[in-house]
Amino acid sequence: MSKHPVDENCIFCKIVAGTIPSACVYEDEEVYAFLDVNPISRGHVLVVPRGHYRTLLNLPAGTGEALVSAMRVVAGALMEHCGCGGFNCISNNFSPAGQLVFHSHWHVVPRFDGDGLSAWPGGKYKDDTEMRQLAESIKERAAPARRRNL
Ligand code: AMP
């Protein structure tokens, strides 16, 4: 019996359990990493917690640390062996952000010079006041979360 929470209908839980095959590139007690079946670029890896947590907001603190450590290892291996010059780490959270699989995960996407993957467009704030007011409002809401060690 797994010490991690499981959702029996979740595709990533099935991959972690080995009931659906995957091309594993890394695993430890907390984390499982495998090739994305529809890669953005060659070597695109998904890094997932073994436990079923729907989004980044549901992760226990220690699991977040384990995921970042695993991403560092995977990204280092990609740079060494895939010949990529860089990488993006992306986590889609909730439907508006494009999350399709509700088992929290990170994409580690190898990047190559001239790979043609375009950057997100950068917008502008109306003025400095708007930017500072927004920062204050987010900061107020972030403070209690910091105290709860989220
Ligand atoms: P998202 O939830 O939008 O961050 O993306 C989920 C990702 O999971 C997509 O990039 C899919 O290609 C990938 N994916 C879904 N099923 C599998 C699978 N069985 N093996 C590997 N990757 C998968």
Ligand code: ZN
């Ligand atoms: Zn799951």
